[in-house]
Amino acid sequence: MTHVATPGRFRAVLESGAFTVTAEIGPPRGADAGAIVRKVLQLRDWTTAVNITDNQGAAVRLSSWAGSLAAMTAGVEPIMQVACRDRNRIALQSDLLGASAMGIPNVLVMTGDHPRFGDHAGAKPVFDLDSVQLLWTARTMRDEGKLLSGRELDPAPSWFLGAVENPSAPPADFRAARLAKKVAAGAQFVQTQYVFDAAAFGRWMSQVRDLGLHERCHILAGVGPISSLRALSHLQERVPGVQVPAELARRLRGVPAERVADEAMTACAETISELRQIPGVAGVHVMAVGNEHRIPAILRLAGLNEVGAAPQRDMAGLSEVGGEAGAAATAGRRLARADATRGGLGGSSPRGNAGGSSPRGNRAHAG
Amino acid sequence: MSTSNAEDARAAAIPATATGPPRPTSPRASARSMYLLHHLLEPNAGYRRLAAWLEARPRLRHVFTAAEKGVKQEIFGCRMCGQCALPSTGYACPMTCPKQLRNGPCGGVGSDGGCEVYPQLRCVWLTAFERADSQGRSADLQRLQLPIDHRLWGESSWIQYWQGRDEELWTDAGAALLPGPGASGS
Numbered sequence: 001m002t003h004v005a006t007p008g009r010f011r012a013v014l015e016s017g018a019f020t021v022t023a024e025i026g027p028p029r030g031a032d033a034g035a036i037v038r039k040v041l042q043l044r045d046w047t048t049a050v051n052i053t054d055n056q057g058a059a060v061r062l063s064s065w066a067g068s069l070a071a072m073t074a075g076v077e078p079i080m081q082v083a084c085r086d087r088n089r090i091a092l093q094s095d096l097l098g099a100s101a102m103g104i105p106n107v108l109v110m111t112g113d114h115p116r117f118g119d120h121a122g123a124k125p126v127f128d129l130d131s132v133q134l135l136w137t138a139r140t141m142r143d144e145g146k147l148l149s150g151r152e153l154d155p156a157p158s159w160f161l162g163a164v165e166n167p168s169a170p171p172a173d174f175r176a177a178r179l180a181k182k183v184a185a186g187a188q189f190v191q192t193q194y195v196f197d198a199a200a201f202g203r204w205m206s207q208v209r210d211l212g213l214h215e216r217c218h219i220l221a222g223v224g225p226i227s228s229l230r231a232l233s234h235l236q237e238r239v240p241g242v243q244v245p246a247e248l249a250r251r252l253r254g255v256p257a258e259r260v261a262d263e264a265m266t267a268c269a270e271t272i273s274e275l276r277q278i279p280g281v282a283g284v285h286v287m288a289v290g291n292e293h294r295i296p297a298i299l300r301l302a303g304l305n306e307v308g309a310a311p312q313r314d315m316a317g318l319s320e321v322g323g324e325a326g327a328a329a330t331a332g333r334r335l336a337r338a339d340a341t342r343g344g345l346g347g348s349s350p351r352g353n354a355g356g357s358s359p360r361g362n363r364a365h366a367g
Numbered sequence: 368m369s370t371s372n373a374e375d376a377r378a379a380a381i382p383a384t385a386t387g388p389p390r391p392t393s394p395r396a397s398a399r400s401m402y403l404l405h406h407l408l409e410p411n412a413g414y415r416r417l418a419a420w421l422e423a424r425p426r427l428r429h430v431f432t433a434a435e436k437g438v439k440q441e442i443f444g445c446r447m448c449g450q451c452a453l454p455s456t457g458y459a460c461p462m463t464c465p466k467q468l469r470n471g472p473c474g475g476v477g478s479d480g481g482c483e484v485y486p487q488l489r490c491v492w493l494t495a496f497e498r499a500d501s502q503g504r505s506a507d508l509q510r511l512q513l514p515i516d517h518r519l520w521g522e523s524s525w526i527q528y529w530q531g532r533d534e535e536l537w538t539d540a541g542a543a544l545l546p547g548p549g550a551s552g553s
């Protein structure tokens with residue numbers, strides 16, 4: 001796989017046509033940049049870029065822009081998620097400018113989960129812009145150098161612009177057209193909600209290809225392991241827009257409790273292999289928030305290779321940010337390597353007991 | 368979802384016309400009748416003069432706006448954003464979406480078509496899609512609806528519309544990638 005150790009590597013790898021792997025991490029509920037660094041280091045050898053979620057599930061976490069900067073100190077290219085839920089058009093444009101100024105190369109725009117499901121259920125839902133409007137706004141800022149107000153930006157920002165889509169949510173006949181709208185508004189790549197049914201995803205992709213969208217936008221299919229029966233129930237009953245096929249549910253319920261996580265990883269790897277066969281799929285986006293340590297094993301099972309480690313802390317001149325984070329980076333990298341050499345499905349990582357965490361945290365992809 | 372069924376049921380029972388957070392609302396008039404009615408309300412010189420005349424008379428304008436509000440709340444659950452998107456959405460009001468999305472459904476629609484926030488209520492964008500599609504108007508949904516002007520809340524959208532001010536509400540950019548005729552005029 002192509003390896004470009006500069007910001008913009010994600011875009012370059014996608015444009016090279018190589019099958020691209022991204023993953024997602026949730027920032028900590030606490031003022032600790034080191035937690036981000038430790039997590040991204042588990043993934044740096046296996047992914048081209050890592051999404052930093054924006055208060056996913058409408059629960060307060062360290063901000064996505066700060067998390068993105070922390071990832072960059074560890075030599076991992078971030079994809080900064082930006083949700084429309086919490087900020088009006090003034091704050092959104094301001095944060096987007098800040099991201100570009102600090103060298104964050106990728107932003108992923110989404111509507112965001114409603115606050116009602118988060119840890120501040122009584123918060124004011126902002127939704128001043130929707131995801132399509134924000135994409136269009138960002139593209140206008142970058143390509144025309146203008147704010148929504150029409151005022152000029154000097155200099156104009158630059159980012160690689162992404163969107164999300166949920167191919168399995170109704171109305172099924174409208175979801176490819178909805179992606180078309182996002183591409184028209186400026187989406188250059190898209191990461192989807194969880195795909196558990198590759199055949200159903202393939203049908204959506206066929207509509208996407210009919211519209212020629214795969215040639216205008218890099219499509220990464222969202223995948224992830226369902227690491228416990230509790231997580232399965234949660235996904236089935238409480239996460240709207242996510243469909244877990246009955247067959248997969250039966251399969252996970254059919255193994256002893258201690259083997260569910262392994263079975264889920266195998267199933268996830270199988271899904272990745274199936275998705276690779278679908279024309280127009282540019283890569284996969286692995287969502288395993290709370291279970292990031294399992295991602296390398298899943299990718300290995302799916303037959304994907306390491307992408308190679310980028311030289312450490314060389315991105316965007318941010319190497320001086322946080323000496324402690326740097327130390328954590330080095331330590332975390334050693335751990336990541338130890339984990340990688342252990343190999344095999346059951347290989348427990350230093351955080352091996354973190355299984356069973358709620359997939360609610362993964363719900364960063366509501367529209 | 369963290370909400371109980373009882374809470375959802377209570378939310379569903381509240382009439383769409385109540386104030387408070389937006390809730391998905393199914394229109395009480397058929398899509399066909401609304402598209403037909405729309406022809407009667409299309410801007411012309413008479414309506415334009417009427418709108419300008421009303422706009423210059425605060426008390427009459429207030430009465431007219433209250434009447435518009437009464438009618439549109441009853442039929443569409445209108446929240447008086449003042450920038451009506453109804454002709455583009457099969458006459459299902461996107462401002463009744465709990466996220467007030469103007470460009471289509473979010474990714475949280477349930478497999479049964481339920482709203483992410485109020486699972487017992489049908490996603491208003493699903494309603495919009497079906498109503499527009501039933502009248503051959505699904506291409507309208509590809510219009511890129513631009514951010515709204517929040518200063519216009521509570522104003523009459525008819526007065527805006529008749530004076531041609533709604534033309535800046537959307538662009539056809541979103542239709543550019545789709546086959547077919549693209550978004551038709553409203």
